[in-house]
Amino acid sequence: MTNGAAEGRAGTPVATPEGRGRNPREYGSGASSVTATKEYSHPEQQSLMEAVVGRENMLAAYKRVRANKGVPGVDGMSVNDVWGYCTLNWARIKEELLDGRYEPQPVLGVEIPKPGGGVRQLGIPTALDRLIQQALHQVLSPIFNPHFSESSYGFRPGRSAHQAVLKAREHAAAGKRWVVDMDLEKFFDRVNHDVLMARVARKVKDKRVLVLIRRYLQAGLMQGGIASKRKEGTPQGGPLSPLLSNILLDDLDKELERRGHAFCRYADDCNIYVQTKRSGERAMASITRFLTERLKLRVNADKSAVDRPWKRKFLGYSMTWHTQPRLKVAPSVVKRLKQAVREEFRRGRGRSLKKTIDTLAPKLRGWMNYFKLAEVKGVFEELDMWIRRRLRNILWRHWKRPYARARNLIRRGLTEERAWKSAINGRGPWWNSGASHMNQAFPKKYFDSLGLVSLQDQLRKAQSVR
DNA sequence: GGGGCTTGAAC
RNA sequence: CUUGUUCAAGCCCC
Ligand SMILES: Nc1ncnc2c1ncn2[C@H]1C[C@H](O)[C@@H](COP(=O)(O)OP(=O)(O)OP(=O)(O)O)O1
Ligand SMILES: [Mg+2]
Numbered sequence: 424m425t426n427g428a429a430e431g432r433a434g435t436p437v438a439t440p441e442g443r444g445r446n447p448r449e450y451g452s453g454a455s456s457v458t459a460t461k462e463y464s465h466p467e468q469q470s471l472m473e474a475v476v477g478r479e480n481m482l483a484a485y486k487r488v489r490a491n492k493g494v495p496g497v498d499g500m501s502v503n504d505v506w507g508y509c510t511l512n513w514a515r516i517k518e519e520l521l522d523g524r525y526e527p528q529p530v531l532g533v534e535i536p537k538p539g540g541g542v543r544q545l546g547i548p549t550a551l552d553r554l555i556q557q558a559l560h561q562v563l564s565p566i567f568n569p570h571f572s573e574s575s576y577g578f579r580p581g582r583s584a585h586q587a588v589l590k591a592r593e594h595a596a597a598g599k600r601w602v603v604d605m606d607l608e609k610f611f612d613r614v615n616h617d618v619l620m621a622r623v624a625r626k627v628k629d630k631r632v633l634v635l636i637r638r639y640l641q642a643g644l645m646q647g648g649i650a651s652k653r654k655e656g657t658p659q660g661g662p663l664s665p666l667l668s669n670i671l672l673d674d675l676d677k678e679l680e681r682r683g684h685a686f687c688r689y690a691d692d693c694n695i696y697v698q699t700k701r702s703g704e705r706a707m708a709s710i711t712r713f714l715t716e717r718l719k720l721r722v723n724a725d726k727s728a729v730d731r732p733w734k735r736k737f738l739g740y741s742m743t744w745h746t747q748p749r750l751k752v753a754p755s756v757v758k759r760l761k762q763a764v765r766e767e768f769r770r771g772r773g774r775s776l777k778k779t780i781d782t783l784a785p786k787l788r789g790w791m792n793y794f795k796l797a798e799v800k801g802v803f804e805e806l807d808m809w810i811r812r813r814l815r816n817i818l819w820r821h822w823k824r825p826y827a828r829a830r831n832l833i834r835r836g837l838t839e840e841r842a843w844k845s846a847i848n849g850r851g852p853w854w855n856s857g858a859s860h861m862n863q864a865f866p867k868k869y870f871d872s873l874g875l876v877s878l879q880d881q882l883r884k885a886q887s888v889r
Numbered sequence: 890g891g892g893g894c895t896t897g898a899a900c
Numbered sequence: 901c902u903u904g905u906u907c908a909a910g911c912c913c914c
């Protein structure tokens with residue numbers, strides 16, 4: 424039934440001599456509770472750093488870093504510059520890495536707004552450090568990922584938000600109709616270095632790698648002025664950070680599994696499905712204690728709650744109250760899309776309809792592609808009508824004079840009498856774009872022919888493929 | 890199977 | 901000074 428097969432870049436190149444043949448598909452789906460950890464461990468435990476700086480691995484890392492557009496870090500060096508820089512200084516950098524002497528540079532602090540309001544502090548390493556972290560990531564990922572929980576879906580190759588959402592619905596359908604929805608406060612920023620490193624050290628024996636990772640954690644955040652060493656947090660923007668965050672929260676997964684909970688975790692968003700409110704509240708209390716005491720993490724009280732699944736949103740989705748719940752797009756997400764579409768129209772005010780559709784259509788396609796799991800389809804019909812109305816609106820605005828309006832309406836097949844009546848009705852563009860003459864003159868078919876595939880049509884197509 | 894470009898989503 | 905991981909779709913190429 425696993426329809427979303429692991430394709431694309433799921434198979435991160437593994438640069439180890441023995442590790443190369445592993446199937447990316449089974450890569451993320453390690454057997455639950457494996458005791459023979461040695462078996463899956465990296466073949467070169469004592470010389471992991473050699474694997475990191477190995478030619479194959481570095482080339483793969485560089486390719487990846489370049490594929491992301493990236494920005495210059497604090498040293499102002501672009502990704503392209505790094506290639507030249509590395510070929511010139513690689514011998515020295517490699518030696519520093521192998522000797523455990525390499526010192527990372529501070530990360531560049533950038534504030535970006537987040538959707539829910541508030542700001543997110545990004546910590547962007549230099550292009551060179553992104554390259555090295557990427558190389559580390561490629562070596563560490565196959566060591567840790569196979570041992571992660573089946574219920575962990577975030578930041579993992581071969582795992583997706585879709586899988587998590589489907590599993591969540593499954594839990595609710597199985598009669599666990601209460602959810603403990605937990606989110607951590609400033610998750611990456613509050614990662615405790617010692618707690619994390621202890622967990623990394625459980626599988627990584629190479630001291631140089633451990634020291635390097637710690638130095639990356641300690642690298643200061645450059646905020647205009649100078650930066651000082653960090654005592655907590657892993658930079659939001661470091662290629663290694665997502666993997667590290669999973670290594671840290673793996674203990675949470677193991678604890679939840681030990682207690683026999685049905686749960687889905689995606690990054691710091693953890694949903695535990697239970698049968699009663701009481702048991703939910705109990706779980707919430709004890710897991711909160713576990714997180715603060717054992718992992719030194721804080722639960723975000725505002726974003727966390729024990730409630731009914733249909734009152735909560737998980738990964739952009741929500742669900743209905745039925746005993747067999749149906750997935751729906753979370754209301755806040757619909758609002759966000761409308762806002763984005765409005766913004767798109769505002770920016771392209773002077774553009775032709777065709778041009779507007781050409782930029783809008785790929786965005787809607789991508790959006791629909793993510794929310795194609797929604798089984799409540801009313802929103803899509805509503806959005807389709809809303810979008811077409813806005814498009815008719817910009818058409819109407821193009822026609823400044825009654826004569827132009829009448830001419831265009833006639834050209835679209837309206838009778839002369841009706842066209843002229845509408846052309847001079849004196850109403851505003853928004854009224855007219857919803858009026859019957861515009862709907863008749865510019866029906867759905869018209870927009871289809873211009874390349875606007877309606878959300879509903881896209882959904883039907885996606886479901887026929889499935 | 891692999892590579893390129895674009896778009897979207899989750900965090 | 902919009903970064904990172906992951907997933908996916910569309911188009912193009914071998
Ligand atoms: N755009 C992004 N780039 C890099 N890392 C991200 C991005 N979005 C989310 N993350 C990572 C870092 C976050 O700490 C982690 C969890 O996301 P999120 O819960 O939305 O924020 P947060 O935990 O940092 O703050 P909050 O207290 O509001 O929950 O996922
Ligand atoms: Mg959080």
